[in-house]
Amino acid sequence: MARNPERRVLLADAGLRVLAAAGARGLTHRAVDAEAGVPTGTASNYFPSRAALLAGLAERIFDRMAPDPAILADLGRREPSLALLTDYLRYVVERTTREPDLTRALFELRLEASRRPELRQALGDVLRKGYADDVAFHVAAGLPGGAFEVALLHYAVDGFLLDRLTTSVDAGFDVEQVVSALVSRLVGAATG
């Protein structure tokens, strides 16, 4: 009898909600059980240690953050341009802010990973792969800019999301304004 994968996903999703709502401090096996509406001990059975729980959440987070292939395909049919790159980035921001819990949980995991070697390894691998894929996609799609521009966009968007989803500086500029300025300046200015 294989471990019930649906139950695992149910628990991981509950764990991500807990992590976003209560932080690393509030993330406990019992809290996950309560959030998932399952008997006490269930999370402990599926993720036998705290490290296993964190690893499980890290794995799940990227599954849920994956872009919709249909939307990607639609975008892929257009001619490469700054406007197209802006739409890609807009889609990234939309996905991450539509489910703020997920993004907040990822921030928590990144902080936690900087202290737990095994999680750092796992999360680092995924993040690096994500960046490498972004660069490969960017180049393959013929979009303006290269690895450096992709990195700069990553930094800026992460910082923007951090501001939007946690304690904010509240500068008063909207998403549209920020995203299009970032693309046109960080990429457009360098590539003409």
Added chain:
Amino acid sequence: MARNPERRVLLADAGLRVLAAAGARGLTHRAVDAEAGVPTGTASNYFPSRAALLAGLAERIFDRMAPDPAILADLGRREPSLALLTDYLRYVVERTTREPDLTRALFELRLEASRRPELRQALGDVLRKGYADDVAFHVAAGLPGGAFEVALLHYAVDGFLLDRLTTSVDAGFDVEQVVSALVSRLVGAATG
């Protein structure tokens, strides 16, 4: 006998080290006592609750992050230019990466504040004031760009620091490259 301010600072600094090294989860009164090398219960006497402890750390963090007035004065004597703005930003990055504990602790506090109303209020006030001061300083110094450009720089630098100080994407570009590109593109491109 007024509360001993030196002891308070000693404890707050120890608390910031604990927060950076062990995260919000490891930040306990007893851990602060141990880190500061004082008898158990001391932190609990100075910061009677966990909320008070967090507020104390938030207060202390900005004291320690304050720029050196002498360096600021030196920079203030130069003619406003993109190069000068680059030097300002370089100084920000240098201050924050020289003491990674402080910056990591601030990330933790920002996350924690997004869940604790009283801390959100306090930290939000300080962050907003910091941003407003930056803008005012920027304008008064005659530097190129305005509030929007300052905000964009804030986002990008925060994201860059998050990458450098936590689980990193490891894109392989160095500080110098990133900082000057951010200034020249985010500000220079917009102001000619």
Added chain:
DNA sequence: GGATAACCACGACGGCCGTCGTGGTTGATG
């Protein structure tokens, strides 16, 4: 120099934590 008030070290209490063991239950197999 004695009174007084603040400071501070220390211990205690109830509560929640991660982890592990155990026995009931379920579903597939022959």
Added chain:
DNA sequence: CATCAACCACGACGGCCGTCGTGGTTATCC
């Protein structure tokens, strides 16, 4: 239908947590 292994609900244990109370101690003021 009997068997058996995997799953899963539940309880227990030692440990650490935040918080509060309680005396000992110290510095100041009359």
